[in-house]
Amino acid sequence: MSEFKEAVVLIAKCGESHKSYGIRMEKTGTDRWLTTWAFPIKDSSAKREGYDKIQVKGDISFSDDxxxxxxxxxxxLTLCPCGHLSCTIxxxxxxxxxxCGMQGEIGNYSGETIVAGADY
Structure with missing residues (x-):
């Protein structure tokens, strides 16, 4: 029997194509997440799947693959003060x-809550 891994999908947007994509993250500990996979997704599909309601908080790392x-x-990935993720372009x-179109210099991520794809 395989071990159950808690996983979520967050929505990010590409700074080159301006298109949305899903990012799969596995929970690896208290407030610790491992980014494992990314895939194209339409905004309507993300909303239908409820990915626009997902929030995570804590340390985020990337798997080797x-x-x-x-x-x-x-x-x-860059987390904007609006709570959303975008490619770091x-x-x-x-x-x-x-x-949201906000512009600025990038600082260090300090574990704030990430809002997957909610509209503001």
Whole structure:
């Protein structure tokens, strides 16, 4: 019998294609998550599956075989103050959130809650 692993899917947006994709994360401990997989997903499908309601909090790491963004291939994610994830795409050393359009320099992630894909 295999061990049950708690897993969730968060929604991120690609800074190159501006398209949404799902990111699968496994819970590996209290407030610890391992990013294992990413796949293209339509916004309507993400909403229907309830992925837009998922929230995680804590330390996030990437598995060695994490494939990156299915559109740009990037392995970096940036959490905007709006609570959403986007590929870490820098233009002239400035990050622009694909969800809310906020721009700025990138700091270190300190474990804030990530909101998967809720509209604000």
């Amino acid at each position: 994490y494939p990156g963004c299915p559109y740009c291939g990037g392995h970096g 820098m233009r002239s050393n400035v990050f622009t959130c694909e969800w």
